[in-house]
Amino acid sequence: MGGPAEPARPEPGEERGSFGESAAHGALTSAVSPKLARWSAGWAAALAGAAVAGAVGIKVTAVVVVPFVLVLLGRRWWVGAVAGVGGFALFSVVSGLGLGWVGALRGTGELAQWSSPPTAVGMTVGYLLRGVGLGEWADAAVTVARVLGVLMLAAIGLVALRHAWRHRGQARVVVLACGWVMAATALLGPVFYPWYAVAPLAVLAAAETDARRRRWLAVAAAGCAFLTLPNGLGVPVLTKAVGAFAVTAALIAAAVRSRPRARA
Numbered sequence: 481m482g483g484p485a486e487p488a489r490p491e492p493g494e495e496r497g498s499f500g501e502s503a504a505h506g507a508l509t510s511a512v513s514p515k516l517a518r519w520s521a522g523w524a525a526a527l528a529g530a531a532v533a534g535a536v537g538i539k540v541t542a543v544v545v546v547p548f549v550l551v552l553l554g555r556r557w558w559v560g561a562v563a564g565v566g567g568f569a570l571f572s573v574v575s576g577l578g579l580g581w582v583g584a585l586r587g588t589g590e591l592a593q594w595s596s597p598p599t600a601v602g603m604t605v606g607y608l609l610r611g612v613g614l615g616e617w618a619d620a621a622v623t624v625a626r627v628l629g630v631l632m633l634a635a636i637g638l639v640a641l642r643h644a645w646r647h648r649g650q651a652r653v654v655v656l657a658c659g660w661v662m663a664a665t666a667l668l669g670p671v672f673y674p675w676y677a678v679a680p681l682a683v684l685a686a687a688e689t690d691a692r693r694r695r696w697l698a699v700a701a702a703g704c705a706f707l708t709l710p711n712g713l714g715v716p717v718l719t720k721a722v723g724a725f726a727v728t729a730a731l732i733a734a735a736v737r738s739r740p741r742a743r744a
Contacts, residue, residue: 509682525553529560533567544665547641548658551648592622593716594723595672595707597731598629603724629668636664652687659683673714674704 528549535542546564550557594600602625606618640657647653663680666672681701688694707715716723 509679509686522556522559525556525559526563528553529563529565530567532560533564533571537568537571541665541669544637544661545658548644548654548661551641551644552651552654554648591671592720593671593714594720594727595714595716596626596629596670597667597727598625598632599670600724600727601625601731603720604728607721607724626670629670633664633668636668637661652689655683656687659687674707677701677704 532542532546532549535545549560553560592599592603594603599622602622605621605625606615609615609617609621640661644654644657659680662683663677666676666680669676677700681697685694685697688697709715
C-alpha cells in the first residue's frame with residue numbers, strides 16, 4: 481500500500497501576500513478618509529500623501545487612488561503630492577528594494593484562476609478552443625481577455641474621476657467613486673485573491689449610505705470568505721473549468737439583464 485496522499489498545497493501567491501497587504505489596506509483607507517479632506521492643516525495633506533506612498537510601495541495597484549486623494553485635498557493637493565513622492569522615494573530606499581517591484585510585475589499573470597472575471601472569460605474561451613482542437617490558442621485567449629479587462633478598468637477610472645471632479649466639494653461622493661475604482665481594479669486585474677477586496681469594501685462601506693447597496697457589500701464580503709479553504713487552498717484552484725464557465729455564464733446573464741428594454 482502506498483503512503484498517505486500528499487495534501488494539496490496552495491499555488492504560489494496564495495499562502496503569502498495578505499500580511500503585507502494588510503498594511504497597504506490600512507494606508508489606503510486612511511488616505512481616502514473624508515476627515516482628512518475636512519482638516520485644513522497642511523500636515524493632514526502630507527499625511528494623506530505619505531499614506532498613499534506607503535500603500536503604493538507595498539502594492540503598486542494602490543496608485544489608482546492617487547487622483548482621488550488629490551481631488552479630496554483640494555487646494556492642498558501639492559502638499560500631498562510632494563509628501564507622496566518624497567515618501568515613496570524614502571520607502572524605496574529604506575526598504576532596500578528600490579524599484580525591484582517593477583520586475584516582480586511580470587509574474588502577476590502567471591496564474592490563471594476564474595476569481596478574476598476577465599481571466600475567467602479567457603479561460604472559458606480557451607477550454608472551448610481546446611475542444612475544437614485549437615488548444616495552442618488557449619493562452620492567447622486569456623491574454624486578450626485580460627487586456628480587455630484593463631481597458632475596461634481604464635474607462636471606469638476615467639468616468640469615476642470625472643464624476644469625482646464634478647462633485648469635488650462633496651467628500652463622500654469622491655470617496656465613493658474612489659471605492660468603486662478600487663473594486664474595479666481588484667476584479668478586472670489578471671488575478672484576484674479574497675484579500676484584494678478588503679480595502680475596496682472598507683472604503684465603500686464607509687462612504688455608501690444606500691441600505692440596499694450596503695447589504696450587497698456585506699454579501700460580497702461574506703462571499704470572499706468562502707473562496708479560501710481552512711488549509712489555505714483557494715477554491716478557484718480546485719474548480720478551474722467549472723468556475724470559469726460559471727463566472728462567464730453569470731457575466732452573460734448580468735449583461736443581458738442590464739440591457740435596456742425596448743418600450744412597447
